[in-house]
Amino acid sequence: MASPKKKLQGLVAATITPMTEHGEINFSVIGRYVDYLVEEQGVKSIFVNGTTGEGLSLSISERRQVAEEWVTQGRNKLDQVVIHVGALSLKESQELARHAAEIGADGIAVIAPFFLKPGNKDVLINFLKEVAAAAPALPFYYYHIPALTGVKIRAEELLDRIQEKIPTFQGLKFSDTDLLDFGQCVDQNRQRQFALLFGVDEQLLSALVMGATGAVGSTYNYLGKKTNQMLEAFERKDFSSALNHQFCIQRFINFVFKLGFGVSQTKAIMTLVSGIPMGPPRPPLQKPSREFMAAAEAKLKSLDFLSSTDLKDGSLDSWS
Numbered sequence: 001m002a003s004p005k006k007k008l009q010g011l012v013a014a015t016i017t018p019m020t021e022h023g024e025i026n027f028s029v030i031g032r033y034v035d036y037l038v039e040e041q042g043v044k045s046i047f048v049n050g051t052t053g054e055g056l057s058l059s060i061s062e063r064r065q066v067a068e069e070w071v072t073q074g075r076n077k078l079d080q081v082v083i084h085v086g087a088l089s090l091k092e093s094q095e096l097a098r099h100a101a102e103i104g105a106d107g108i109a110v111i112a113p114f115f116l117k118p119g120n121k122d123v124l125i126n127f128l129k130e131v132a133a134a135a136p137a138l139p140f141y142y143y144h145i146p147a148l149t150g151v152k153i154r155a156e157e158l159l160d161r162i163q164e165k166i167p168t169f170q171g172l173k174f175s176d177t178d179l180l181d182f183g184q185c186v187d188q189n190r191q192r193q194f195a196l197l198f199g200v201d202e203q204l205l206s207a208l209v210m211g212a213t214g215a216v217g218s219t220y221n222y223l224g225k226k227t228n229q230m231l232e233a234f235e236r237k238d239f240s241s242a243l244n245h246q247f248c249i250q251r252f253i254n255f256v257f258k259l260g261f262g263v264s265q266t267k268a269i270m271t272l273v274s275g276i277p278m279g280p281p282r283p284p285l286q287k288p289s290r291e292f293m294a295a296a297e298a299k300l301k302s303l304d305f306l307s308s309t310d311l312k313d314g315s316l317d318s319w320s
């Protein structure tokens with residue numbers, strides 16, 4: 001049984017996997033990245049090797065090394081390091097789960113297998129249960145992201161008496177816009193024993209109203225400070241300020257959505273804002289264009305998410 005330790009809450013950055021220009025993992029910047037998250041963005045928990053971390057584009061050996069580096073660099077600095085260990089192969093997923101336990105991660109998360117898919121909730125739960133059993137001392141989170149996995153089983157169905165089947169089950173990362181489904185997860189969780197983490201950054205305020213206990217997302221890498229201001233306003237019931245913060249975040253996300261936004265763009269924006277080189281994405285993803293970068297940079301500046309003095313080696317001048 002997982003120790004009933006600290007609950008995963010607040011903002012959790014879905015970390016990027018930094019790469020060199022040759023597409024190898026750039027472990028050398030992870031220590032600096034941890035400091036940046038904690039000191040500049042006020043974000044103290046991370047979700048490693050997920051969508052933003054290109055976890056499913058990495059080899060198993062790379063995933064193990066990345067997980068290890070984050071745990072090592074985050075020691076005594078981060079509150080929680082959760083490792084995504086989902087894979088198409090149950091055996092690989094179990095191997096990664098065991099490894100996460102060995103290196104001292106704080107939790108594991110798993111997405112639904114997305115090629116040969118589970119046909120119903122019981123089949124999905126059985127798969128998750130087998131992975132969770134490989135790390136019986138680690139809190140387990142289900143990573144619900146139906147738009148990417150194509151597995152449309154509703155999260156609220158899955159939650160129903162799940163701890164009877166997966167004793168280490170500790171919560172959900174809900175990356176979907178279906179607030180009816182999310183609301184029903186909260187409604188079923190009246191004892192508040194689970195962490196219900198929302199994963200659509202541009203809609204977080206609505207999910208907070210609905211009862212989200214925290215959030216996992218890509219934009220907390222570089223908009224963590226702003227989003228924390230929204231959380232603080234929400235906590236003190238200053239809904240008007242909270243809404244202003246959310247609208248400001250939406251203005252940026254809506255702007256980049258129109259230009260085409262995904263993991264590649266996240267890597268580039270983070271490079272720009274933090275000054276830490278995140279490198280290119282792994283194929284088939286492609287580096288965003290110079291035009292995208294110029295437009296994103298101007299927007300970040302106009303919304304006060306970036307000042308000219310912030311631009312270090314992330315500057316557009318070094319963009320090729």
Ligand SMILES: CC(=O)N[C@@H]([C@@H](O)[C@H](O)[C@H](O)CO)[C@@H](O)CC(=O)C(=O)O
Binds near residue numbers: 014199202216218
């Ligand atoms: C589809 C996707 O990548 N969603 C992001 C969001 O943070 C997303 O980038 C943001 O809401 C902007 O749309 C996260 O839910 C993904 C995530 O947390 C992860 O990388 O594991």
